[in-house]
Amino acid sequence: MDKFLIQGGQPLEGRIAASGAKNSALPVLAACLLTAEKVTLDRIPQVRDIATMERLLKHAGAQVTRRNGQVTVDAATIAHPEAPYEVVKTMRASSLVLGPLVARCGRARVSLPGGCAIGARPINLHVAGLERLGAVVRQEHGYIEAEAPHGLTGAEVTFDRISVTGTEDLLMAAVLARGETVIHNAACEPEVADVAALLIKMGARIEGAGTSTIRVQGVDRLHGTPPGTAHAIIPDRIEAGTFLIAGALTAGDLTVTDCEPEHLRALIAKLNEAGAEVTEPAQGQGRSIRVRSKGKLKSVDMTTQEHPGFPTDLQAQFMALMTQADGIAMITETIFENRFMHVQELARMGANIRLEGRRALVAGPTRLSGAQVIASDLRASASLVLAALAAAGETLIDRVYHIDRGYEKIEAKLAGVGARIKRVK
Numbered sequence: 466m467d468k469f470l471i472q473g474g475q476p477l478e479g480r481i482a483a484s485g486a487k488n489s490a491l492p493v494l495a496a497c498l499l500t501a502e503k504v505t506l507d508r509i510p511q512v513r514d515i516a517t518m519e520r521l522l523k524h525a526g527a528q529v530t531r532r533n534g535q536v537t538v539d540a541a542t543i544a545h546p547e548a549p550y551e552v553v554k555t556m557r558a559s560s561l562v563l564g565p566l567v568a569r570c571g572r573a574r575v576s577l578p579g580g581c582a583i584g585a586r587p588i589n590l591h592v593a594g595l596e597r598l599g600a601v602v603r604q605e606h607g608y609i610e611a612e613a614p615h616g617l618t619g620a621e622v623t624f625d626r627i628s629v630t631g632t633e634d635l636l637m638a639a640v641l642a643r644g645e646t647v648i649h650n651a652a653c654e655p656e657v658a659d660v661a662a663l664l665i666k667m668g669a670r671i672e673g674a675g676t677s678t679i680r681v682q683g684v685d686r687l688h689g690t691p692p693g694t695a696h697a698i699i700p701d702r703i704e705a706g707t708f709l710i711a712g713a714l715t716a717g718d719l720t721v722t723d724c725e726p727e728h729l730r731a732l733i734a735k736l737n738e739a740g741a742e743v744t745e746p747a748q749g750q751g752r753s754i755r756v757r758s759k760g761k762l763k764s765v766d767m768t769t770q771e772h773p774g775f776p777t778d779l780q781a782q783f784m785a786l787m788t789q790a791d792g793i794a795m796i797t798e799t800i801f802e803n804r805f806m807h808v809q810e811l812a813r814m815g816a817n818i819r820l821e822g823r824r825a826l827v828a829g830p831t832r833l834s835g836a837q838v839i840a841s842d843l844r845a846s847a848s849l850v851l852a853a854l855a856a857a858g859e860t861l862i863d864r865v866y867h868i869d870r871g872y873e874k875i876e877a878k879l880a881g882v883g884a885r886i887k888r889v890k
């Protein structure tokens with residue numbers, strides 16, 4: 466199993482580019498199952514979760530090819546409308562194929578995801594939404610079996626709570642349903658809007674994606690992306706945010722390029738409040754964000770929320786930052802019930818953190834020192850990398866396959882701005 470060896474204490478300086486968003490690429494790839502024509506996508510990151518989703522598409526019968534940085538999916542025929550346990554157990558987002566497969570094939574069989582390091586993560590909201598569109602759903606042998614032999618029918622759906630992939634799954638089903646679907650209490654994440662943008666290019670009729678009410682007029686069929694064109698997915702706001710926090714944490718001067726500041730307003734506000742200087746320099750192509758810090762940071766409280774609130778996917782990284790800030794920061798996690806697995810590992814590096822249910826009280830600044838630590842999930846691993854960059858001495862992070870699920874070439878990118886980080890086999 467690969468490990469990262471990191472020598473801390475080096476300020477990060479220079480320019481670092483964000484890749485395409487993993488959490489956009491996943492539903493966008495699933496959406497390719499909705500048409501028999503070819504769909505070409507640009508900026509799909511090469512990370513392990515994407516390889517898993519590509520495996521799922523191939524299992525269903527689609528051809529997936531990568532050329533010149535673009536991915537083309539050809540789902541002309543779908544032989545197996547299912548997502549087997551072997552794949553789903555490694556990636557919960559596999560449930561994103563449920564909606565597209567029922568809508569296109571009239572049936573789907575998707576393994577139920579088990580528990581996960583960050584919480585229970587059920588898919589009851591996905592199922593309830595599909596049932597509202599007329600699918601008959603059974604649970605058997607650890608699988609969800611959904612059927613709609615005569616097609617789906619549009620309906621009003623109000624989600625009990627906001628779910629990102631739940632919204633995406635239902636949206637992908639609704640585009641081929643008969644008549645109008647209205648999704649209330651929809652997730653407003655930029656990734657939802659991105660999937661909708663692709664679906665619209667494929668001929669879907671959608672209004673309001675990116676807001677809490679989405680209206681869909683079903684169509685009979687969708688087409689591929691027009692020949693010679695590709696849908697470029699949005700930049701990864703969580704990766705970009707992780708780099709911004711790294712810049713502030715190492716008292717560096719870092720410019721994150723190819724990102725979208727509008728998707729990162731909550732983090733930018735918190736970084737400014739903590740005393741880092743964040744600007745948005747004009748740039749030729751794409752947009753960028755520069756963060757500078759002299760190393761004197763103030764503690765600020767933070768509560769995770771659905772977009773446009775502070776993303777839960779940056780909570781662990783922000784906690785690493787708060788270990789270096791003066792005062793006590795209260796960090797409240799409201800999205801997942803068990804997303805504090807990084808706390809014990811940060812404590813092993815010298816952090817002073819007290820857990821009280823869904824709250825963590827981080828007292829700082831503390832001197833972090835390198836240690837051997839274990840990555841427990843994707844974003845927890847990222848927070849350990851950040852802590853290691855700020856720590857005195859050497860840190861060895863085990864189980865970095867977690868980080869490989871969602872960060873493209875992270876060690877090469879960080880080394881490019883001065884980090885001393887090596888992958889060891």
Ligand code: EPU
Nearest residue numbers: 488558586587588589590591627628629630631800801843
């Ligand atoms: N929930 C239910 N029932 C459901 C679905 C969700 O109770 O059917 C609960 C969850 O247990 C959670 C809350 O609703 O407590 C919100 O979960 P959501 O469904 O929004 O999460 P998700 O769609 O499974 C996506 C991202 C996550 C990110 C969350 C929250 C993808 C592929 N995954 O997950 O990303 O943390 O939204 O923003 O888009 C990551 O990238 O590291 C990651 C975990």
